[in-house]
Amino acid sequence: MLTCEEASLLLSEKMDVSLSPIKRLLLQTHLLMCRKCTAVKEQMLALRKIFLGLDDASANEEIKLPDESRERIKQTLREQ
């Protein structure tokens, strides 16, 4: 029987690698009985979806190289 901590670790692991049949069975059994870990699973999947979209340039237009940084870089290039 898994603890919630062990189940959370397996939930995360399952997002990256294929779990062994025994780990899958243990996790599924735990999730059937545990609302908390079912919520954790939903949150982890939601976060993953959010962050996969974060690198999209259109979602980050507010982040710009400051003008002074740009000038520093160009000055350093001139000194090379």
Place this chain on the structure above:
Amino acid sequence: MADLNKTAESESPLEEISELVEEHGDLLYRFARNRVNSHELAEDLVQITFISALKDWECFRRESSAKTWLVSILRHKIIDHYRRKKPESLEDYPDGGEVVTQSAIESTEMVQDTESIRLNPEEILEQKELRLTLRECLDALPERFRQVFVMRDIENESTETICRELDISASNFSVLMFRARSLLKDCFLKKGFPSLSLK
């Protein structure tokens, strides 16, 4: 515009690279800033990228776009940065994961006790304020966690590639990812997103 496909004859490498700083500086900085925790480090990495580009200018075959070429250089510089920091290990986090795990579970309890608006991932990404909160949570991650997390959950790299590039074991990777996800989830929930939903 520093169009690398043009038949360039007049501009010096320095002039062309300087134009690329104007053209792609923001994009490279965003790329770096997503992957490291400070503005200063992100600026340094972008600067090193342009210096490398200047040195390798003659080798650039112009078969790919300048953007692709520069991002590729920057990506390697970031990986080099994290490899140099390798001595930082799981042992540097004295809670051994217990605090993180416990807080993750407590956050879940908080979620279940709260009847609140449920935001889906698309809605979150559409809102600037919420994106900034995401970034604050990302910035709060210890660097090692952040790098592994970014490669996996933002760049969607395979586990094998990440372990190889960062020279870490698969079990170490799993623990780092679990802790990173738990910390982010916890941060996200504490900063006013009481409920996350895929629906």
